Amino acid sequence: MNAHHDTNTSDAVPSVPAVINGAPLDELPTDLYIPPQALRVFLQQFEGPLDLLLYLVRKRSIDILLVDIVQVTEQYVAYVNMMEQLAWDNVANYLLIAATLIEIRSRALLPPPIEDTPVDELSPEEDLLRRLRAYLPFREVVKDLDALPQIGRDTCMVSIPFAQAARPPTIAVHDLSTALNNFIARNEAEQHYFIAPEKITTESKVQYIVSRVHTKRKVALIDLLEAREGRMGLVTVFIAMMELVKRTIISLVQQKPYAPIYLRDISSKR
Amino acid sequence: MKLSQVKYIVEGALLTAHEPLQLNDLKKLFEVHECPAAATLEKALMELTAEKASRPVFLQQVASGYRYQLQPDLMSRVQQLSESRRPNHSQAFMETLALIAYRQPITRGEIEQMRGVTTVDHIMRTLLANEWVRIMGRKEVVGYPALYGTTKKFLDDFNLKDLAHLPPLPAMPTIDEMMNTNLYGDSA
């Protein structure tokens, strides 16, 4: 989404985030249904997941520390799912925040743990809040930074040419070819440096889990994760799993705290 | 040498220079026997700076020295004459620059952690190509990631004398402020 962003200067989130068919879209629809095109326009207003989360949290005046996190989470996950269908580059970042929200949500639903968490360790919600708060000053200071008069934009240097200045060459001709080569190499390097990872979609993970659970009845969560898929894979499996629990296709089983978590097929029992 | 003559010479040099000039450069305008005292040079620069008001160009001190530059209200007119486009930087670009400016030295990973977004390659590339940002070293952690910082050119291009003149970074808001204050000019 940053690719879209860079073509225009985006201000802070405007009071009217998007205009759809001439009508301002200034409220998040309560039923969560937004036509995909409108959603795209809407989400383009945001710089990233923190920004979107902040907006949701503030618009709803939801105290993230309370149980209302459920509502935000659902909304957030719904957006992320739609975003995924729109095949955006930045989905992984949103998914990571979604995973955090889900973790907060799951903790809220569980009874408090028997052991106290160490004091110096922030809970996920505290950590998320801290990140939001730490991010805000930078989001804000952009206005002031951008207001500074910039060379090439707001002003330019006066440098009246004075002729007859037979300056000796201060650049060796060799430097020129080096400069162009470095330039070409740098561009090429950066174009090739990043090897695009395979797209991992929630839907593909849903199907994968269903097929595994279907044949084996009971599968350990750990067996569904593949190290080579990294953080993105982990998050996607997690979301796919939650989705399947919601659709009552699987259930999660854990014998005791810290024991392995199993996914069990419950669809075939029906 | 009279102050008026020092001003005349210094102004001529600054109007024709391609880069900002420092006091040391300006001294080279004079023969050894006529070279004015540093105090006189500074007085000349001060008086030239003060002439600003009604003139279309004015003297400005930036990180790498003194330079004459155009009054900002004339820039859009002057741009009509050349083919230069007005560069507009996105919020993502500026946030990345702000993090580097205020938190340098900083790694790309730290920037991404703060913004919650993967830094797009072309933002870093533009920052490096603009020479607003440079690699200052490597962080002594696994992978030795590059540490980024701002350059003198960044200060020059943003009309800053030094990093201390950056606009102050707003304080980290309290949770209450974050939820309730009108931070974005929206009506939340």
Add this chain to the structure above:
Amino acid sequence: MKLSQVKYIVEGALLTAHEPLQLNDLKKLFEVHECPAAATLEKALMELTAEKASRPVFLQQVASGYRYQLQPDLMSRVQQLSESRRPNHSQAFMETLALIAYRQPITRGEIEQMRGVTTVDHIMRTLLANEWVRIMGRKEVVGYPALYGTTKKFLDDFNLKDLAHLPPLPAMPTIDEMMNTNLYGDSA
């Protein structure tokens, strides 16, 4: 529009232009509705020309239009300064010059597109002022952007007989080489 304001705008444009400006160019500085009559513009130019005496730069009409230039009595001082300064040509400057030398004729837009930077304004100005680069023509596309190329002076200053004697560009590096080359001059 008052004459004083016309003078302010015209002086600003002439002080920052990198080539002499003609009356027709100067008209582009104004919106249609505010554009002064030719007589007013000429009066402004006349008055600006008359201010000559005590200023270090003065307005001069040459074959291709009006331009500001340095008072002759300052020439040797300024030249002495510029020769003593080893111009610190930035990476951006070198890359821009290299692109023009190897890829001419090239438009500014093409350079900006390749380098991903929009602020090459001062670089083009310096290259034109050095007379290493000149406008060779206009590209037959929307806006008729100027096509830049190198000059004879560029060849002279670099001790080249002709462009064919530019050092050949080494072959494109392999990906492996690219990964291992020290591209940013840092201690990777």
